[in-house]
Amino acid sequence: MSRELSLAEVFQLGYYWETKILLTAVKLDVFSAIGERPKAVEDIAGRIPADESTLALFLNALVAMKLLTKESDLYGNSSTASKYLVRHSVQYVGHLLLLHDAEWNNWGQLEETIRTGRRVVDRHVFETDPELGSNVLTVLNRIGRQSGPDFARRLKLTGSERLLDLGGGAGTNAIAFCQVYAELHATVFDLPVTLKLTEKMVKEAGLQSRITLVSGDFNRDQLGGPYEVVLMSDILHYQTFQMNQDLVKKAFVSLAPGGRLIMKDRFLDETGTGPAWTTAFTIHILVNTQHGSCYTCRDAMHWMTTSGFDSIVELEKTAVVQGLKSREA
Numbered sequence: 399m400s401r402e403l404s405l406a407e408v409f410q411l412g413y414y415w416e417t418k419i420l421l422t423a424v425k426l427d428v429f430s431a432i433g434e435r436p437k438a439v440e441d442i443a444g445r446i447p448a449d450e451s452t453l454a455l456f457l458n459a460l461v462a463m464k465l466l467t468k469e470s471d472l473y474g475n476s477s478t479a480s481k482y483l484v485r486h487s488v489q490y491v492g493h494l495l496l497l498h499d500a501e502w503n504n505w506g507q508l509e510e511t512i513r514t515g516r517r518v519v520d521r522h523v524f525e526t527d528p529e530l531g532s533n534v535l536t537v538l539n540r541i542g543r544q545s546g547p548d549f550a551r552r553l554k555l556t557g558s559e560r561l562l563d564l565g566g567g568a569g570t571n572a573i574a575f576c577q578v579y580a581e582l583h584a585t586v587f588d589l590p591v592t593l594k595l596t597e598k599m600v601k602e603a604g605l606q607s608r609i610t611l612v613s614g615d616f617n618r619d620q621l622g623g624p625y626e627v628v629l630m631s632d633i634l635h636y637q638t639f640q641m642n643q644d645l646v647k648k649a650f651v652s653l654a655p656g657g658r659l660i661m662k663d664r665f666l667d668e669t670g671t672g673p674a675w676t677t678a679f680t681i682h683i684l685v686n687t688q689h690g691s692c693y694t695c696r697d698a699m700h701w702m703t704t705s706g707f708d709s710i711v712e713l714e715k716t717a718v719v720q721g722l723k724s725r726e727a
């Protein structure tokens with residue numbers, strides 16, 4: 399049985415000052431302004447630009463948060479900040495934090511959303527700021543590259559299939575799958591604006607001959623085929639229940655007999671109260687998307703059953719659901 403929260407933990411949950419300090423520091427690009435050598439506040443203020451005395455208070459807080467160092471009135475980056483928060487670092491993750499900052503005002507309208515049940519945004523920030531969207535996908539691609547090959551192996555493909563990666567983004571999964579299965583051919587289907595990045599990533603991986611890019615809107619366009627595997631990874635939570643139902647029907651049509659549909663997403667458990675991260679992610683989707691939602695594996699199984707799939711299983715708890723198209727279909 400889980401223990402009761404202490405009062406200190408309740409306060410901690412309600413405490414966001416440091417969050418906003420970090421997000422603002424990334425927005426102001428404080429860490430790049432400091433760069434490799436420690437600098438005086440006047441120098442940093444000139445580079446940002448910012449008000450000197452206000453900036454000093456801000457930098458002191460960042461020192462206390464262990465993101466900066468301060469010696470003899472010179473501010474330097476901690477090694478973590480140098481690695482992840484200085485723009486020209488190859489491991490820069492600031493784009494993800496910039497996304498959180500861009501969504502800050504939407505979170506401010508959470509009360510209204512709960513009271514009225516109405517969404518406060520009519521377009522996702524990726525649509526209003528495609529450059530930010532592409533930068534975020536670049537970071538997610540770098541992170542996803544570490545787990546992609548293991549995911550591909552766990553699915554135990556025969557290796558020579560044609561795979562459709564629907565809403566495949568930067569091509570993270572398609573690239574990982576092709577690297578694990580030497581005979582596999584993949585098609586990444588995504589919006590034209592995203593495919594510019596995918597093209598770059600596929601080229602960098604040297605997989606142009608095995609990964610085809612198809613530009614389109616999966617809610618409107620045909621998906622081509624036949625494919626032996628269709629993958630839907632992290633796309634369902636941006637859509638309504640009915641949009642997903644229609645998309646799964648389309649995927650069924652595009653699969654060859656004996657083929658399989660694999661859904662990888664952030665599914666809620668049947669109580670709706672776990673996994674804990676996903677319950678908070680559900681609220682994030684509620685305030686930051688026009689009609690997205692987190693679904694349960696049972697919802698995913700329902701879309702598959704009503705589309706004609708057989709042998710439907712939850713391969714990985716609240717994460718991966720698979721259905722087969724029978725050889726007779």
Ligand SMILES: C[S@@+](CC[C@H](N)C(=O)[O-])C[C@H]1O[C@@H](n2cnc3c(N)ncnc32)[C@H](O)[C@@H]1O
Nearest residue numbers: 565566567570588589592614615616617631632
């Ligand atoms: C969160 S990303 C997931 C990327 C990738 N599947 C992964 O797991 O890393 C969602 C992707 O779906 C794409 N997408 C969203 N709506 C789409 C649509 N209607 N048609 C095609 N692609 C779409 C976006 O461009 C984006 O690349």
